[in-house]
Amino acid sequence: MTLWRIARAGIIAVVVLATVLGCAPEPTASTDTVIPSGLGISGGHSWLQLSAEELDRQMGLVAATGATWVRIDIDWSVIEPVRGKQDWSATDRAVQAARAHDLSVLAILTYAPAWAGPHGGVGGSKAAPQPVLFGRFVGDAVEHYKDQIAHWEIWNEPNVTAFFAPRPDVATYAHLLRQAAQAVRARQPHGQVLVGGLAPADDNGQDISPTSFVEALYQLGADADFDAIAVHPYSYPELPDSQSWYNAFGNLMRIRRIMDSHHDTAMQLWPTEFGAPTGTGARAVSEDVQARIIDQGLGLVTAIHDVGPVFVYSLVDAGPDSNDLEQNFGMLRRDYTEKPAVTVLRTHAEVLRAGR
Template sequence: MTRDGFGVRRLFATRRRRTMVIGALVAVVLLVVAGGVTVAVMPAPLARVLGIHDTQVDHACVPATPQTPLGVAAGSGLTTLSDADLARTLDMTAEGGMRWIRFDVPWSSVEATRGQYDWAATDRVVDAARARGLTILGIVDTTPTWARLPGALDKEFSLPNDTAAFGNFAGLAARRYADRITAWEVWNEPNIVNFAAPAPDVAVYGRMLSAASIAIRTNAAPGVTIVTAGLSPAVDGGGNIAPTRFLSTLYRVADSASWDAVGIHPYSYPYLPLDSSSKSFNAFAQLPALYATMRRNGDGAKKLWVTEYGAPTGGTSKQRVSEQFQADSLWSAIMSTRSRGHFGPFFVYSLRDAGTDTSDVEDNFGLLRNDFSPKKAYGAVRAAADCR
């Protein structure tokens, strides 16, 4: 296992976040709002596209609803933490107003040998999260060596050579955690090469989703929610498939009854989420097109779940943002999604910096520094959770 964002570098560390040309940032006007959180003025053109009739992001704070809770995207690293660090991580998640937590239930680890299951590491995290009243979004993902495709035997995120075997594992996980996990995300970012080796294939993912959906609904508690894999903010090229094209194709090759919500990772850094000048490279700005795809296919009543969103306070000069910008970006994105009726939970990536290397972008997405000290964004998320 590679190390991840909770003191170990996550499985997702090698990816990017998207291929993009970095231009000059557009100047924004800053406005100080309650709680000392600074937010940015939204450019009017995109505000109109998104149905917001004011150029300010905050609207004096948009309250959360039961359908729009905050969560944290934790990836795979929770299972490797000491008991003390796991407790501190989950405590600070809850104290930060994030009532959901998203993490992997990895097929590759649980069933490393076909037919032999080791649930101990996942059990520990699930039980610790539920003990704190956190709601879990489980991600069923990764492929054990014995189930990988010939061209991706060394890739943990190989597409499986047997979608029925993948579905069987999803069903076993749903049965084991039926009383503790009520929402499942099927895979992670299948529209990019790093998470769909040897290459993204919408038809294969559609079969995976169908097999997992049937098995989960058969074994989970009634009312379980199934979310499509959060799509990466990729652009077409190099084997990657842009989110809207991936979703459009998925509607053609799979039965939409297989899912209850659509997952998306609308990263926008180094731009603010509602910066209309950056629309070509800003996945957040493309959310209206994604939802329009859902509506065209009769899925307008379903929700978009933001299962990852964040910004790094380290990395190269073209990647990193200031701690203030990170706070602004999260506040803006959270308030924007709440102001529409077609969004579900919003998961911040991530809680804690993966490390202390300020030149490594993947070390610096946390709301907390690696030593658990809070950045401004932790306060911004806490303030967003407290909006009334």
């Protein structure tokens, strides 16, 4: 496998992104390499299910790759399944393990217990909660972790039905965002509020494309309530520079342009999930192609100005079923042996670890 030469990443990425999007990159890219502010691993919900010993092992492996960030679920449905009875032990274990290895934490404030929803629990934990109740939980989370966490991502993939039931609605999400921002700023004035990572999607009457979602947030005036925007630029099974219609890596540049057009040129854009599943499932890739996708994606982000930490999903394969995509995003196999993607991550880590 041939790795991209990181020193040339800025120039190459500008050309590639212009080709992918079919238009000139100005003013959102430069021929100078722009160093993002960190490299991270998005571990998924599985981190909440591990023992303290296993978490210590995995966070040590994250640090060994050269990554300096982790993305951890602060899952309301796990913490407070019964109203008024909060148990922070699962998230405490994960956050404490990360901090013990000097890893910065991006917290995803997400999902909801049945009692907090307006639809009687329909849609499960992915159902949009009542905004005021969500704001109260955000306030509790910030109070609990304000000495350990300063970056708060509000929900996960709120633009798709699978994660925002019964269906995505920008106005509803903007209300959640307002309540969350008020809760963060009242308790942690330096805290940073991120729009929840936007999934690859089309405007199909159910899901909302990331670009349409961001434009609608600006139209609603919600930009007063966020400090950065997160996006999930998955491209698999194609490489990030592919011109295939389902390659979502180009959403990074499209959203960057929207932000710039609204004069948010200094606001950061955070890629909080990207990667590719190996195995035998539909749209899975080989381990070598997984490494190439991660290699090329990490090279491309260096061409976009004001990019926050970029998070690769994920660390360890989540299960033994090679036919299940969700179980095979790891850069480590179930037995902790390395796939080629780990070498890629280490190669890019030095240039990407500028910020914390």
